Amino acid sequence: MVNETVQVVTIAGSDSGGGAGLQADLKTFQARDTFGMSIIVALTAQNTKGVQDVFPVSTDFVTEQFNSLADDMKIRAAKTGMLGDEEHIKNVAANIKRVDFGYFVVDPVMVAKGGYKLLDPSASKALIEHLIPLADVITPNIPEAEAILDRNITTSMDMIEAAQALQNYGCKNVIIKGGHGKGNQSIDYVLLADGTHFWMSSPRVDTERTHGTGDTFSACITAELAKGADMTTAIKTAKAFIQGAIAQGIQVGHGHGPTNHWATLSEEVEYHDDMEFEL
Numbered sequence: 001m002v003n004e005t006v007q008v009v010t011i012a013g014s015d016s017g018g019g020a021g022l023q024a025d026l027k028t029f030q031a032r033d034t035f036g037m038s039i040i041v042a043l044t045a046q047n048t049k050g051v052q053d054v055f056p057v058s059t060d061f062v063t064e065q066f067n068s069l070a071d072d073m074k075i076r077a078a079k080t081g082m083l084g085d086e087e088h089i090k091n092v093a094a095n096i097k098r099v100d101f102g103y104f105v106v107d108p109v110m111v112a113k114g115g116y117k118l119l120d121p122s123a124s125k126a127l128i129e130h131l132i133p134l135a136d137v138i139t140p141n142i143p144e145a146e147a148i149l150d151r152n153i154t155t156s157m158d159m160i161e162a163a164q165a166l167q168n169y170g171c172k173n174v175i176i177k178g179g180h181g182k183g184n185q186s187i188d189y190v191l192l193a194d195g196t197h198f199w200m201s202s203p204r205v206d207t208e209r210t211h212g213t214g215d216t217f218s219a220c221i222t223a224e225l226a227k228g229a230d231m232t233t234a235i236k237t238a239k240a241f242i243q244g245a246i247a248q249g250i251q252v253g254h255g256h257g258p259t260n261h262w263a264t265l266s267e268e269v270e271y272h273d274d275m276e277f278e279l
Contacts, residue, residue, distance in 0.1 A: 003074035006034045008226045009101060010219065011062075011092055012081025012109075013042035013054070019258025020046075020212030021081055027261040028219035032241070034226055037073065039065040041092070042084050048211060048253025056084050059091040070099040077226035079105035079218050084119060086126040093130035103225040106135040106171070107218035110144050124148050133170030137231065139218045140166070141177040142279065156189070156199075156276050163191040173231055179213060181279040186243075190235055199272040200236070202243045209249040209257040216259055217242040240265040 008029050015021030022038045029036030041062055045053040069075060078101040083089050096104055108127055110119040119127075124147060132138060142153050145162045153162050153176070163174040172193040179186050185201040220241045224234035243266035245259035252258055 006223075006226050007037065007073050007075050008034045008222050009037040009039060009069060009073075009075050009078045010081060010222075011039040011041060011078060011083075012215070013044055013084070014040055015044055015046050015212070017047040017211075017253065017258075019048065019252070019256075020215050024212035024215040024258070024261070025079065025081065025219040025222075028216050028241075029223050031261050032220055032223035032227075034223040037069055037075070039069070041088050042082060044082075048255035048257050050255065054084070056088065059087055062088065062091055063095055066095040066099055070101075075101040077101070077103035077105065077222045079107060079222040080109075080131070081107055081215055081218075082109040082119070083123075083131075086120065086123045089123055089126040090130050093134060096134055103136045103222065104134055105218050105222045105225070106131055106138045107214055108138065108140050108144050108148060109214065110147055121147070124150075128169050132166065135171040136225070137173040137175065137221060137235075138166055138171045139175045139177060139214065139221070141214060142180045145176055154279050156187075159189040160191075160197070163189055163197075167191055167193075173235075175235060177214070177217070178279065179210075183277060183279070187275065187277065188239065190232075192231060198232075199275045200239045200269055201272065201275070202239065202266065202269045203247075205246045205249075207246065207249055208255070209251075209259060210246060211256040211258045213242055213246065213259055216245055216261065236269070236271070237265070239269050240267070243269055 010025035012022040026036040043055040176189045188200045220238035244263035248263040250260045
């Protein structure tokens with residue numbers, strides 16, 4: 001019976017405000033019936049108004065956290081969040097190759113909701129060379145995909161081409177999230193490892209309570225994969241979970257508030273084979 005409970009880990013920064021980062025990941029893991037653990041890469045002084053300061057954890061200590069968990073736990077899926085810089089990206093990539101943490105989900109966190117840069121712009125090359133090739137799935141939003149690929153994404157075709165470019169870097173499955181668009185629908189593009197693809201759309205919610213949406217979405221995918229869901233089912237469940245977490249909002253803080261991790265899965269998500277639109 002030892003280690004039979006489904007276990008997952010987030011490799012990310014801490015959000016002292018509790019809405020994003022490893023706190024959002026752990027809340028999502030719990031909501032999705034998995035036992036969550038954390039490897040802390042950085043500490044932040046942060047609230048719904050923004051990030052006031054960041055304190056990186058030494059890479060030696062990050063490695064010790066990997067060692068500690070690998071020595072005792074049976075982790076079935078891992079995800080990244082804020083990694084901060086090239087040094088930490090290389091360190092996390094080296095450790096992921098060394099241990100067996102199951103599925104690997106990469107959320108390439110770059111900028112906080114308030115605009116604070118959480119990834120050194122010079123680190124995109126390290127992300128491409130060291131982390132993306134290890135990923136079972138990567139979940140950038142449009143600004144993150146634009147930064148990684150150094151291109152503009154303004155149409156549905158741009159999203160398709162961006163996903164293909166990321167897949168060419170070695171990632172198996174790619175999700176380009178369209179939450180930063182302007183239309184009435186929030187539309188995401190999914191490109192799977194076997195070349196099949198689909199779109200996910202849901203009504204855009206008029207709210208500022210969206211802090212930690214990317215963390216929550218990717219954490220849900222991580223939990224579902226760990227429980228044995230196939231990639232398509234895990235992605236669709238995560239879309240329904242984050243839509244519910246946004247639409248069934250809570251009131252915390254004075255700025256970009258957090259999503260609701262108690263929310264139920266939304267039934268408003270639709271799936272499409274083809275879509276054409278301007279963002």
